[in-house]
Amino acid sequence: MSHSHAIELNQVHKYYGEHHVLRGIDLNVEPGEVVSIIGGSGSGKSTLLRCINFLEEYSSGEILVKGQVIGYGSKPAGESYRLPEKVIRESLRDVCMVFQQFNLWPHMTVIDNVASPLRLVKGVSRPLAREKAMGQLERVGMAHKADAYPGQLSGGQQQRVAIARALTMEPSIMLFDEPTSALDPELVGEVLGVIRDLAQAGMTMVIVTHEMGFAARVSDRVVFLAEGLIEEQGAPEQLFQAPKSLRLQQFLASWNERQSGSSLPAGIAVAQEVEA
Amino acid sequence: MLDLDLFLNYQDSIIKGILMTLRMSAGGIAGAMVLGLLLFILSRAGGFWTALLYRGYVTLFRGTPLLVQLFVVFYGGPHIGLEWSAERVGLVGLALYGAAYFAEIFRSGFEAVPKGQIESARDLGLSRSQIFRVVLWPQIMARSLAPMVGQSVILVKESSVLSIITVAELTNVAMTIANQTYSMMEPYLVLALVYWAIAISIARLGAVFESRLTHYQAG
Amino acid sequence: MFDFTAVVPYLPQLFRGLLSTIGVSFSSIALGLVLGWLICLGRVRSGFWISKICAVYVSFFRGTPLLVQLILVFYALPSVGISFPPVVAAVVALTLNTSAFQAEILRAGFRMLPEGQSEAARDLGMSPLQILLFIQIPQVLRSMLPALTNETLDIIKNSALVSAVAVHELMRTAQTLASTTYRPLEFFVVAGLLYLLVTLLTARAGRWLESRMRMV
Numbered sequence: 001m002s003h004s005h006a007i008e009l010n011q012v013h014k015y016y017g018e019h020h021v022l023r024g025i026d027l028n029v030e031p032g033e034v035v036s037i038i039g040g041s042g043s044g045k046s047t048l049l050r051c052i053n054f055l056e057e058y059s060s061g062e063i064l065v066k067g068q069v070i071g072y073g074s075k076p077a078g079e080s081y082r083l084p085e086k087v088i089r090e091s092l093r094d095v096c097m098v099f100q101q102f103n104l105w106p107h108m109t110v111i112d113n114v115a116s117p118l119r120l121v122k123g124v125s126r127p128l129a130r131e132k133a134m135g136q137l138e139r140v141g142m143a144h145k146a147d148a149y150p151g152q153l154s155g156g157q158q159q160r161v162a163i164a165r166a167l168t169m170e171p172s173i174m175l176f177d178e179p180t181s182a183l184d185p186e187l188v189g190e191v192l193g194v195i196r197d198l199a200q201a202g203m204t205m206v207i208v209t210h211e212m213g214f215a216a217r218v219s220d221r222v223v224f225l226a227e228g229l230i231e232e233q234g235a236p237e238q239l240f241q242a243p244k245s246l247r248l249q250q251f252l253a254s255w256n257e258r259q260s261g262s263s264l265p266a267g268i269a270v271a272q273e274v275e276a
Numbered sequence: 277m278l279d280l281d282l283f284l285n286y287q288d289s290i291i292k293g294i295l296m297t298l299r300m301s302a303g304g305i306a307g308a309m310v311l312g313l314l315l316f317i318l319s320r321a322g323g324f325w326t327a328l329l330y331r332g333y334v335t336l337f338r339g340t341p342l343l344v345q346l347f348v349v350f351y352g353g354p355h356i357g358l359e360w361s362a363e364r365v366g367l368v369g370l371a372l373y374g375a376a377y378f379a380e381i382f383r384s385g386f387e388a389v390p391k392g393q394i395e396s397a398r399d400l401g402l403s404r405s406q407i408f409r410v411v412l413w414p415q416i417m418a419r420s421l422a423p424m425v426g427q428s429v430i431l432v433k434e435s436s437v438l439s440i441i442t443v444a445e446l447t448n449v450a451m452t453i454a455n456q457t458y459s460m461m462e463p464y465l466v467l468a469l470v471y472w473a474i475a476i477s478i479a480r481l482g483a484v485f486e487s488r489l490t491h492y493q494a495g
Numbered sequence: 496m497f498d499f500t501a502v503v504p505y506l507p508q509l510f511r512g513l514l515s516t517i518g519v520s521f522s523s524i525a526l527g528l529v530l531g532w533l534i535c536l537g538r539v540r541s542g543f544w545i546s547k548i549c550a551v552y553v554s555f556f557r558g559t560p561l562l563v564q565l566i567l568v569f570y571a572l573p574s575v576g577i578s579f580p581p582v583v584a585a586v587v588a589l590t591l592n593t594s595a596f597q598a599e600i601l602r603a604g605f606r607m608l609p610e611g612q613s614e615a616a617r618d619l620g621m622s623p624l625q626i627l628l629f630i631q632i633p634q635v636l637r638s639m640l641p642a643l644t645n646e647t648l649d650i651i652k653n654s655a656l657v658s659a660v661a662v663h664e665l666m667r668t669a670q671t672l673a674s675t676t677y678r679p680l681e682f683f684v685v686a687g688l689l690y691l692l693v694t695l696l697t698a699r700a701g702r703w704l705e706s707r708m709r710m711v
Contacts, residue, residue: 053618055614055617055618085622085623086622089617089620089621089622090620092618092620093620095618096618096619097615097618099611099614099615101609101611103609103611103612103614103615104612104615105612105615105616105630105634106612106634107633107634107637107708116629117616117619117620117621120621120625120629121619121620121621121625122620162615165615165619166619169619169620335691335695336691338648338694339648339652339690339691339694339695340652340687340690340691340694341652341653341654341655341656341666341687341690342652343655343656343658343666344655344666344669344683344686344687344690345687347669347670347673347679347683347686348679348680348683348684348687351673351679351680351683352679352680352681352683352684353680355678355679355680356680429558433558433559433560433561434560435560436560436562436563437560437562437656439562440562440656440659447560447562447563447566450566451566454570459574460570460571460573460574461571461574461575464563464566464567464570464571465567465571467563467566468555468559468563468564468567471558471559471560471563472554472555472558472559475557475558475559476554476558
């Protein structure tokens with residue numbers, strides 16, 4: 001039996017009209033691996049993530065999840081066609097995404113937010129769905145707010161509920177699209193803590209993030225994206241302390257500057273944070 | 277097939293009907309705007325009784341059907357010595373009715389202006405009337421224009437109700453033609469099309485004005 | 496001069512008229528909501544032609560007077576062989592009218608929905624129908640409740656026009672009584688007060704629903 005990657009991207013391109021956002025991405029993610037994607041705004045990192053769970057249609061190339069092509073089928077003659085929505089969602093059952101803006105449903109209580117997808121998608125009975133939902137809410141430390149509405153929660157709490165909602169679907173792969181970018185600085189920690197626990201539990205994860213220190217601590221591999229291409233990738237120590245490409249050096253330098261207000265050499269500042 | 281010849285025979289009364297509809301609508305809208313503005317100013321004057329008067333007026337005229345308001349004056353009026361012609365009742369009725377809506381439009385336009393602007397104008401030494409004329413009024417107008425156009429379209433349509441109190445406007449003329457010729461489809465279809473055309477024209481015209489008046493607003 | 500005691504013996508009759516007004520108005524509102532949803536979805540979710548047809552429908556029924564629409568249903572349709580009993584005809588006309596207004600209200604509500612909420616639902620595996628039913632419709636109804644309440648008030652008031660085409664609702668009853676008793680002022684004032692009562696109560700009910708459904 002051939003070994004299959006958790007996620008496999010082969011020469012993935014994405015156009016928005018004339019705009020060439022992804023210019024041929026090759027990337028494999030292994031089961032249990034935690035991969036962080038970093039890069040400047042407009043580098044295509046969010047688009048890449050959204051192509052994996054087919055919230056965006058990729059224009060050419062191939063994305064496979066557990067060996068199965070996502071989104072497109074091919075006719076005997078060779079030309080590809082878009083699969084029906086139902087088939088696509090079925091093939092992505094194992095993949096769940098956590099969004100920058102949480103995207104909780106404001107008209108449902110926390111427990112309903114978490115339990116109703118399970119009922120609607122998997123046909124789980126109401127009591128069982130609630131039980132499972134409560135379990136995941138406990139895991140992210142939000143069980144005490146089960147009957148609150150999303151509007152009554154802080155951003156960090158909402159994001160933890162959103163993570164619980166995704167976990168309840170029992171995915172084996174989780175995608176995080178800048179999960180802390182919309183949060184006040186003092187709320188970032190609680191969300192990162194939950195994600196770190198997931199990493200330790202062996203979840204396969206792809207995380208688009210601006211938190212370099214966090215990416216360094218939690219990832220097995222960091223991927224640097226620039227202008228729709230993978231510019232450099234590797235283990236976090238290697239990537240942050242000995243960046244090879246000029247672009248990555250510049251990116252890390254400007255990031256350090258924003259963080260500390262000083263301009264230390266890139267490697268040093270991140271190294272300090274890795275140890276912290 | 278639709279028999280459109282019958283319109284030729286009634287050319288004169290149709291034209292009179294259209295003119296009457298336009299006269300009633302235009303007069304009603306103009307009266308409603310002026311009266312609505314006065315009501316709005318009254319509501320800003322402060323004081324318990326003016327506030328109560330304003331609330332009462334708006335509630336009464338927006339809470340009851342125009343037809344009832346017209347009937348009270350048209351059929352009830354003579355019993356208290358108010359013998360107005362149908363046209364007069366129609367014109368006054370439309371104006372009184374529309375004024376309640378226009379007043380509320382001005383009021384919400386006013387409430388949308390950030391209060392900081394008034395404070396800074398006062399701080400700069402502008403008088404009350406200057407603040408109103410220079411700072412508030414242009415903004416109220418810009419915000420109110422779209423709903424005012426909408427309300428004007430509503431009043432044109434409501435003017436059809438005047439047919440019931442025997443004003444010889446368009447709807448009334450169409451009913452007369454239908455009764456005399458026994459053709460029910462043609463007069464009423466054309467009637468609907470004429471109103472539709474008027475409504476669309478007003479909306480278009482309003483859109484042009486609006487883009488001129490609101491050019492300073494972002495977005 | 497005024498003698499409202501003259502109205503008292505006829506109050507039961509007026510109340511029957513009032514009930515008929517309420518019945519006609521609210522059934523039109525309910526049916527109009529269903530039809531309004533279909534038209535709204537036709538405009539935002541369908542192909543070019545269906546969307547265009549729905550747009551013309553909305554423009555026509557919003558751009559012509561309700562009285563003219565009532566006349567068309569009552570007098571013009573029978574001349575081509577489509578006729579209803581008066582009450583049904585009244586409900587048909589009011590429903591056609593309000594569905595156009597409600598479709599526009601709902602469409603505005605759709606435009607206000609954040610895209611991300613549907614994306615999250617899609618990501619979790621919900622079908623388009625489930626997203627519509629459980630995520631989008633409940634929120635559109637909640638956020639548009641004030642506008643829908645106003646539309647209900649308009650229909651209650653506009654239903655008075657049904658009197659012009661022979662349904663014995665409140666206005667018609669008041670007219671009949673006014674002319675048989677020669678007391679138009681009293682009867683029309685009382686009719687006005689009854690309308691006011693219903694519209695105020697409906698507005699109150701709308702606000703109550705709003706506060707209950709508020710998403711904190």
